[in-house]
Amino acid sequence: MTFHKNPVYKRTFHVEGKSFKNAGKVSRQVKTLLQDMKFPADIVRRAAIITYEAEINICSYADRGEITLEVSPKEIIIESKDQGQGIEDIELAMREGYSTATDKIVSMGFGAGMGLSNMKHFSDSFDITSEVGKGTYLKMTIRIKNP
Numbered sequence: 192m193t194f195h196k197n198p199v200y201k202r203t204f205h206v207e208g209k210s211f212k213n214a215g216k217v218s219r220q221v222k223t224l225l226q227d228m229k230f231p232a233d234i235v236r237r238a239a240i241i242t243y244e245a246e247i248n249i250c251s252y253a254d255r256g257e258i259t260l261e262v263s264p265k266e267i268i269i270e271s272k273d274q275g276q277g278i279e280d281i282e283l284a285m286r287e288g289y290s291t292a293t294d295k296i297v298s299m300g301f302g303a304g305m306g307l308s309n310m311k312h313f314s315d316s317f318d319i320t321s322e323v324g325k326g327t328y329l330k331m332t333i334r335i336k337n338p
């Protein structure tokens with residue numbers, strides 16, 4: 192496999208906040224793009240899960256946001272940047288099972304409090320910053336091991 196021949200690729204997707212109308216659309220596109228680039232299935236799966244959880248959090252909690260996919264020969268970087276309420280206590284939000292999901296979010300099948308911990312679990316590096324009343328920024332990297 193010749194991953195080192197992959198061109199550097201960068202694309203930003205808009206995500207509508209406080210709406211489930213298009214929920215999952217960006218992560219589906221990211222998955223298809225990475226499959227088309229011939230990444231191994233486990234890498235595609237990890238990137239798709241990470242993107243999906245970030246996307247659903249924007250749909251659930253933010254006013255608007257964008258997700259950027261960046262592919263280089265050595266890594267896949269997924270960034271999520273939103274404008275909205277932000278997170279007051281990141282350590283608490285990161286805890287498995289912690290959720291402030293409303294009844295509406297729960298009725299959509301979300302709100303188990305597993306999204307952020309899944310994003311961390313499936314990435315090789317995970318960074319989160321947030322400002323209450325402003326928004327949240329996440330950067331997750333998946334390393335590519337070239338054969």
Ligand SMILES: Nc1ncnc2c1ncn2[C@@H]1O[C@H](COP(=O)(O)OP(=O)(O)OP(=O)(O)O)[C@@H](O)[C@H]1O
Nearest residue numbers: 248252277284290291301302303304305306307327
């Ligand atoms: N982008 C965001 N903006 C504001 N708050 C957020 C954001 N992402 C997460 N949170 C807060 O952190 C909590 C935990 O998020 P996490 O994704 O781990 O779980 P969840 O979204 O509640 O449930 P799940 O992801 O399992 O469906 C959320 O309930 C919410 O309070």
Ligand SMILES: [Mg+2]
Nearest residue numbers: 247248306307
């Ligand atoms: Mg979530």
